[in-house]
Amino acid sequence: MAGALNAALADALEQDPRVVVLGEDVGTLGGVFRVTDGLAARFGDRRVVDTPLAESGIVGTAIGMAMGGLVPVVEMQFDAFAYPAFEQVTSHLAKLRNRTRGAVALPVVVRVPYGGGIGGVEHHCDSSEAYYAHTPGLRVVTPATPADAYRMMRQAIACPDPVVLLEPKRRYWSKEAAELTADGPALDEAVVRRPGRDVTLVTYGGTVATALEAADAAVEEGWDVEVVDLRSLSPIDDATLTASVRRTGRAVVVHEAPGSGGLGAEVAQRITERCFHHLEAPVLRVTGFDIPYPPPKLEQHHLPSVDRILDTVARLQWDDQPEPCPAPYGARRA
Amino acid sequence: MTPSSPALDGSVQERAAAFLPPGDGPQALVDPTGSPLPSPLAMPADDDLLALHRAMVVGRRFDTQASALTRQGRLAVYPSSRGQEACQVAAALALRPQDWLFPTYRDSVAIVTRGVPPVEVLTLLRGDWHCGYDPYEHRVAPQCTPLATNTLHAVGLAHAARLQGEDRVALVLLGDGATSEGDTHEALNFAAVWGAPVVFLVQNNGYAISVPLAKQTAAPSLAHKGVGYGMRSRLVDGNDAAAVHAVLTEAVAGAAGGDGPTLVEALTYRVEAHTNADDAGRYRDPAEVEAWLAKDPVSRSEAHLRSRGLLDDALAERFAREGEELAAGVRAALEHDVAPDPRELFEHVYAQPTAALLEQRDLLLAELEEEPA
Numbered sequence: 001m002a003g004a005l006n007a008a009l010a011d012a013l014e015q016d017p018r019v020v021v022l023g024e025d026v027g028t029l030g031g032v033f034r035v036t037d038g039l040a041a042r043f044g045d046r047r048v049v050d051t052p053l054a055e056s057g058i059v060g061t062a063i064g065m066a067m068g069g070l071v072p073v074v075e076m077q078f079d080a081f082a083y084p085a086f087e088q089v090t091s092h093l094a095k096l097r098n099r100t101r102g103a104v105a106l107p108v109v110v111r112v113p114y115g116g117g118i119g120g121v122e123h124h125c126d127s128s129e130a131y132y133a134h135t136p137g138l139r140v141v142t143p144a145t146p147a148d149a150y151r152m153m154r155q156a157i158a159c160p161d162p163v164v165l166l167e168p169k170r171r172y173w174s175k176e177a178a179e180l181t182a183d184g185p186a187l188d189e190a191v192v193r194r195p196g197r198d199v200t201l202v203t204y205g206g207t208v209a210t211a212l213e214a215a216d217a218a219v220e221e222g223w224d225v226e227v228v229d230l231r232s233l234s235p236i237d238d239a240t241l242t243a244s245v246r247r248t249g250r251a252v253v254v255h256e257a258p259g260s261g262g263l264g265a266e267v268a269q270r271i272t273e274r275c276f277h278h279l280e281a282p283v284l285r286v287t288g289f290d291i292p293y294p295p296p297k298l299e300q301h302h303l304p305s306v307d308r309i310l311d312t313v314a315r316l317q318w319d320d321q322p323e324p325c326p327a328p329y330g331a332r333r334a
Numbered sequence: 335m336t337p338s339s340p341a342l343d344g345s346v347q348e349r350a351a352a353f354l355p356p357g358d359g360p361q362a363l364v365d366p367t368g369s370p371l372p373s374p375l376a377m378p379a380d381d382d383l384l385a386l387h388r389a390m391v392v393g394r395r396f397d398t399q400a401s402a403l404t405r406q407g408r409l410a411v412y413p414s415s416r417g418q419e420a421c422q423v424a425a426a427l428a429l430r431p432q433d434w435l436f437p438t439y440r441d442s443v444a445i446v447t448r449g450v451p452p453v454e455v456l457t458l459l460r461g462d463w464h465c466g467y468d469p470y471e472h473r474v475a476p477q478c479t480p481l482a483t484n485t486l487h488a489v490g491l492a493h494a495a496r497l498q499g500e501d502r503v504a505l506v507l508l509g510d511g512a513t514s515e516g517d518t519h520e521a522l523n524f525a526a527v528w529g530a531p532v533v534f535l536v537q538n539n540g541y542a543i544s545v546p547l548a549k550q551t552a553a554p555s556l557a558h559k560g561v562g563y564g565m566r567s568r569l570v571d572g573n574d575a576a577a578v579h580a581v582l583t584e585a586v587a588g589a590a591g592g593d594g595p596t597l598v599e600a601l602t603y604r605v606e607a608h609t610n611a612d613d614a615g616r617y618r619d620p621a622e623v624e625a626w627l628a629k630d631p632v633s634r635s636e637a638h639l640r641s642r643g644l645l646d647d648a649l650a651e652r653f654a655r656e657g658e659e660l661a662a663g664v665r666a667a668l669e670h671d672v673a674p675d676p677r678e679l680f681e682h683v684y685a686q687p688t689a690a691l692l693e694q695r696d697l698l699l700a701e702l703e704e705e706p707a
């Protein structure tokens with residue numbers, strides 16, 4: 001996936017002279033995850049800029065650059081390192097178009113490597129999507145595959161709105177071959193990754209692969225599981241989501257961010273509101289615990305696993321299900 | 335190529351000295367009585383002095399009118415810049431047409447001087463919308479309410495101009511309080527590292543709402559802060575329009591010529607309270623206000639121009655009349671409230687409204703239809 005993102009940045013830099021890449025260590029080093037590897041050598045240090053170590057400064061100057069006619073793609077080195085830029089993102093990047101009645105468009109892409117599963121230390125593994133998705137004016141997207149990483153990066157750069165592009169770190173090194181093209185589903189479309197008839201797993205980013213694995217394993221249990229990859233967390237593609245759950249009648253939302261106040265609650269509410277008469281069971285969630293991101297040796301307990309997803313699917317009031325009332329937070333027992 | 339460790343040897347001291355504000359106190363060209371002062375600064379041309387004076391007279395009338403409209407309930411709030419007219423008009427008049435101004439909420443007079451129609455400036459304070467003008471039309475960014483955040487926008491825009499090979503300078507207005515914010519630090523640092531064509535004008539008016547400068551900083555002056563960033567710094571009498579204009583014009587020319595950014599601290603005073611909702615009597619002595627009124631920028635400029643024979647009664651009356659005409663126009667325009675269209679709430683959030691926003695708009699419209707007109 002890192003390679004696909006790199007190719008997308010290179011192609012955008014090549015094709016549009018307004019595109020500039022900014023961030024900490026993005027130039028000579030090529031980024032701590034090598035997503036910008038080779039770009040400074042190819043496009044020069046005026047277009048691929050090693051900035052001072054200051055995230056608010058990076059986003060704030062990117063806003064000014066966009067006002068001045070450029071298309072900045074900025075890197076926040078890690079999820080939790082993006083918080084110093086929060087005011088610039090929420091109070092200005094998200095609002096300037098609205099503030100100026102549409103006169104000032106800010107086509108800025110904020111890249112945030114996010115999520116855990118890589119054995120990272122504290123402040124390197126947060127899932128910060130809910131903060132951004134709660135902010136009107138931002139588009140928030142996250143790719144789950146290399147093909148989507150390329151496509152969504154290109155589409156995000158071409159988008160007239162500011163886009164927070166959340167890159168699931170644990171998929172950076174996924175090697176699956178992919179045709180790299182900007183064509184395909186639009187930036188705000190969800191896709192069905194795996195069709196199924198019995199239950200819909202709704203997920204995004206780093207947990208899409210986990211959900212697909214769970215769906216494969218569920219065949220043995222006799223469940224035909226559909227997996228919907230949301231891709232866009234703001235706005236949410238209600239049409240794809242609703243169509244899937246109306247077909248299957250059951251839904252589980254999976255994400256690794258803490259459950260409370262998380263995006264899963266938003267998705268579950270949307271499903272309940274739009275699919276109530278099609279539902280055979282309450283919508284359940286499999287999420288990370290409501291804890292600060294755990295240390296590396298404990299993160300496997302925190303992250304949604306195939307087993308936890310299957311346990312939760314088992315609680316969706318199937319006819320042979322002995323315990324009809326699900327515990328809150330999916331399969332976890334108090 | 336590893337830089338050697340920066341010991342404070344002769345060369346470091348020399349470089350630091352080059353960034354320091356020249357002289358002991360603030361640079362000035364005209365004293366409070368209107369008499370010219372000896373100064374290495376170049377006195378602006380007569381036309382510029384008259385333009386500054388005219389803009390101050392008109393700007394003060396605008397400010398007075400806006401304050402009055404607030405008392406009448408026609409504006410929701412108005413942060414007056416009375417007493418800061420020299421900084422306000424010099425900031426606008428030191429810029430060339432292609433340059434950009436990045437103002438805060440207290441800088442309405444600067445924006446009016448830049449040419450934005452007064453009614454559009456007051457849209458924010460009237461409560462109709464967050465910004466009433468198109469920033470690209472006069473190259474004035476929206477008035478910034480969270481302080482210091484606009485410093486970074488100015489640096490970005492200025493740097494973008496350089497990357498695109500365009501001759502464009504950004505001048506950002508901030509106050510003494512905003513110099514404590516992290517964004518100001520980051521902006522000064524980015525600007526210096528990039529050599530961006532940007533001018534920071536700190537209007538040090540003594541107070542951040544109620545907090546005096548002594549509780550804001552322990553620096554010898556705010557201009558001294560520029561030294562640490564490797565940036566030219568200037569300290570100027572902020573009630574001397576001629577001096578502020580001279581310093582800013584030089585800074586703008588330097589930025590345009592590739593010399594990078596300048597930090598300018600202008601010493602001035604906020605004569606009115608923070609806003610109409612504030613009570614300045616709770617935190618400052620009336621005697622202090624009186625002392626500053628004696629240093630009023632408008633009467634200082636008038637005395638100077640009259641002593642030089644550049645201003646007579648007829649011209650002074652003409653400037654006053656222009657101010658009255660502007661004030662009358664503002665009163666007429668604001669006489670009747672124009673109800674903002676609630677549909678607009680959903681229009682500009684994204685380039686195209688999302689499906690969810692269209693649903694929410696329809697919900698609101700249905701509610702409004704049910705309401706009696």
